Amino acid sequence: MAEFSTSVEDKGEVSTIYLKGFLDAHTAPTLENTFSGLVDNGKYSIVVNFKDLSYISSAGLGVFMAFIEKVRENEGDIKLSVMSDKVFNIFDLLGFPLLYEIFKTEEEAVNKFRENKNLGS
Amino acid sequence: MNFKTENLTRNIKFKAFVGFAIILFFFKLFFGSNDSVIFRVLNEVFVILTAAFFILYMFDFIRAKKINPLALIINIGILNVIIFFLIIFSDPILNWIFGNVKERLSKPDLVISLISFLYGLLFISSVSYIFFTFKELYFLKQKKNVSIYFNTMIIFFLAASFASVLNPYPDLHYIKTTFIIISIVLIIINSIRISWIAFLVKKEKVSLLVFSVIIFVLFIVNIANSSESHLLSNFSTSLDQFMNLMMIYGIIYFGILFFTTLFHLPTAEAYDRKTQEISSLQYFSKLITQVLDFKELSETVTEIAVKVCNSDASWIIWTENNETKPLAKKNIGIVDTNLISGYILSKIKKDSESKTVLLNLDKFEDKGKLSEKFNSIAVSPIKTHNEIKGYLVAAKKNDFIFDDEDKSAMDTFSDYASIAIENSRLLEESIEKERLEKEFDVAREIQRKILPSKNPELECLSISSVFIPAFEVGGDYYDFFELSENKFGFVIADVSGKGISAAFIMAELKGIFESLSKIIETPKEILVKANEILHRTLDRKNFVSAAYGVIDCKKETLSISRAGHCPVLLIRNNIVQNIRPSGIGLGLNFTDHFVNTLDEIQINLEEDDLIVLYTDGITEAKNINLDDFGSIEFEKILLENCDKHVDEISNKVMREVTLFSQNISQHDDITLVILKWKQKLNLDGENKWQNSAPQLKTKVK
Known part of the structure; x- marks a missing residue:
């Protein structure tokens, strides 16, 4: 079975989740746990880095939907970054670009959070 | 012999016993004072027949029960106490009621005959029961067929008893004496063959030691007192003689029993453990195929672990989903388990241990926090697929330590435990898999219909x-x-x-x-x-x-x-x-x-x-x-x-x-x-589309 793992790195206010491997119905709970870990600790500015993700299934996409509402209610956001064309295509087909901000690089996503913060303050 | 005929013969024996008892009573009543040889012989014959049928009846009656040697020993003890009181109190009480008993016995009336008869019956039953118990003890756990020795002994017992008819003729005393000597020799030969002691556990052996001393003394007291009872010797000299022989048998038997038990005592623990190990392993190998529930299985594992290595407590340290927790605690509290488990995990190098490791808690800094004084610990890895999934732990209190025997027992046992736990895991998995397959079947069926x-x-x-x-x-x-x-x-x-x-x-x-x-x-x-x-x-x-x-x-x-x-x-x-x-x-x-x-x-x-x-x-x-x-x-x-x-x-x-x-x-x-x-x-011609069959195809695996 294909493996999947996540790691989290805090960069100031923003937390970045790095995804690696195959994200499908069987591995989705791992990502769910990672998200709940952040949300439970009050970290609502989340960037997801898809650089090492080789595959995502519909169940994997569902994980992002499960948390976006709660995160946005708390004035945070989930921003997606560094997707391969293949992964982006799956997101794109479902209309995710209409729901999430997707960035070419992780820095852009992180900076976007900082800009918003500066504008807000 | 089927149940019905068995019942029938039992009935006949009882009737014979009652019949001879009644004959004996009337004989006593009418000819009790007659001193001629013929009447005395007849008296003894009736007594012996009454006793014989009573014993035969008893055999059938008690044979059905399961025999525990210790219970038999206690029976003998109780009967001895009864005999003791019968002998000690019979003459004084009768003297107090009737005046001089000795005199009255020589001219019996109805009352004294009845009392003497009942007294005799009590003796018959007590002595018969003692005899019966000795017989059971003798045949218990005998490997060879030894009935010939026992039967020979009985024949000489009877001969000696019956020879007491000749008591009034001092010239003929040698006959009785010869029979008694031969009887005693046979008693000694037969008493050496005590093979059931080995099968007792240590505790039982200790109590047997105490009982055998007490009963030994009781037999000596009774034989010393028996000559004082005029009532008994008057009732039947052969019964008196038979009782004396039984008392001698008792003294010899319990004397030998005491020493045999004493010699068995040092090895008792080792013997106990061997039998425990064997029975535990048998029980466990059966368990491997039976237990479906993991929790139940782990409880049984620790329960047997305690027995196998004679430890005071046992538990399993189980690792699952990166979480380590104690399972199936036996005779130990949660606080102690957690403290000792933590110590064990810090001491044991994971993956390297394949055998049982013995640990001492002397250097354990939190030892003072333990609620009980556990000191020695044996830890065995539980492996599935060559991966250590947990540890089986046994602990002893105070100064007790685990010896090599305990260690090898733990080794063997943890291997068994590993197999059983692996089996139960596999079974759980396959049940889960089957459940999922069923679920998918339902889902496919819904899909097909939609x-x-x-x-x-x-x-x-x-x-x-x-x-x-x-x-x-x-x-x-x-x-x-x-x-x-x-x-x-x-x-x-x-x-x-x-x-x-x-x-x-x-x-x-x-x-x-x-x-x-x-x-x-x-x-x-x-x-x-x-x-x-x-x-x-x-x-x-x-x-x-x-x-x-x-x-x-x-x-x-x-x-x-x-x-x-x-x-x-x-x-x-x-x-x-x-x-x-x-x-x-x-x-x-x-x-x-x-x-x-x-x-x-x-x-x-x-x-x-x-x-x-x-x-x-x-x-x-x-x-x-x-x-x-x-x-x-x-x-x-x-x-x-x-x-x-x-x-x-x-x-x-x-x-x-x-x-x-x-x-x-x-x-x-x-x-x-x-x-x-x-x-x-372009409708013509191409309008007749093939109506393809239902499109649902099941994938061929």
Whole structure:
């Protein structure tokens, strides 16, 4: 079975989740746990880095939907970054670009959070 | 001998006993004072017969019971106490009531005869019972057939008893004396054969030691006192003699018993352990095949571990999901378990240990926190597939330590435990797997009933559809609707997730699209409404990608809206066009945003236009290297075959996909629907479309 793992790195206010491997119905709970870990600790500015993700299934996409509402209610956001064309295509087909901000690089996503913060303050 | 005849003979023995007892009574009453030899012999004969039938009756009566040697020993003790009181108190009490008993006995009246008779009967029964108990003890756990020695002894007992008739003739005393001496020799020979002591556990041996001393003394006291009872010697000299012999037997037997037990005592513990080990292992090997419940199994493991190595407490340290916790604690509290477990884990190098390790808690800094004085610890790894899953721990209190025997017992036992635990895990897994398979069967059945069983027959379109469910049921859905005379609707959708939950959402979709298609004719509106309805039931995590299209046969147009689904392919003039109007998947967003971003496209149809609907099961079909089948390959095959009949095209696609994914299990449902537009003018000849059989195919594994 294909493996999947996540790691989290805090960069100031923003937390970045790095995804690696195959994200499908069987591995989705791992990502769910990672998200709940952040949300439970009050970290609502989340960037997801898809650089090492080789595959995502519909169940994997569902994980992002499960948390976006709660995160946005708390004035945070989930921003997606560094997707391969293949992964982006799956997101794109479902209309995710209409729901999430997707960035070419992780820095852009992180900076976007900082800009918003500066504008807000 | 069957039960009925056994009962019958028992009855006869009882009647014989009662009969002889009555004869004896009347004989005593009328001829009790007669001192002639004949009457005395007759008296003894009646007494012996009465006693003999009583003993025979007893054999049958008690044989049915399970014999415990210690209980027999206690019986003998109690009977001795009774005899003791009978002897000690009979003469004084009678003297107090009747005056001089000795005198009255020489001229018996009815009262004294009755008392003497009852007294005699009490003796008969007590002595008989002692005799019977000795017999049982003698034959207990004997390996050889030794009845010949015992029977010879009885014969000499009887001979000696009967010879007491000759008491008044001092010249003939040597006969009785000879018989008694031979009897005593036989008693000694027979008493040496005590083989049942070895089978007692240590505790029982200790109590046996105490009992044997007490009973030994009681026998000596009784034999010393017996000569004082005039009542007994008057009643029957042979009974008196027989009782004396029994007392001698008792003294010798219990004397030997005391020493034998004493010599057995040092080895008792080792013997106990061996028998315990054997019985534990037998019990456990049986258990391996029986226990289904992991918790129950672990409880039994620790329970047996305590016995196997004579420890005071035992528990299992179990690691699962990176969490280590104590299981099945036996004779130990949670605080102690946690403290000692922590110490053990810090001391033991994981993966390196394959045998039992002995630890001492002397250097354990938290030793003072333990509520009980555990000191020695034995730790055995529990392995499954060469991986240490946990440890079986046994602990001893105070100064007791684990010796080599305990260690090897733990080694063997933890091996057994590992196998049993592995078995129980495997069983649990296979039960779970079976349950999942059942669930998928149900999901596939739902899916099969929801999907159209055959393709509609239309004049303006030829239609082919293929559906292959994945083992885990992906939640693909497609359907056709004849909206009005000229309008034909179709839908294709893919529910996120798998299994029975996806199948239920699919069933809901079927209801939604079936009813919406009857009242709304524009694809966008239908998808907007469907999204609204799904809002109420869908989980946040779940969503549905769908595409809905309407073909107007009269206006020759195709209107299509897409909510997150794979693009609809239009093949015209050997060019594949991806029809991909904007739209978010159903269930992802329930605001105006969804409505505003959802587009509807209208296309004018031309002759031989091919409209292909599919789910990502095709483009994401994997080969053994986990490469995707891909949309480029898919489009290529469609282009190469676009001039063929729709069924042929879909067959071709499916063949290529199957070839690509051979040797790898299909991980998602595959749905392929191909529509071919035909101009109405060319109806003749090609109108008779093959009505292909139900399109649901089960994948051959």
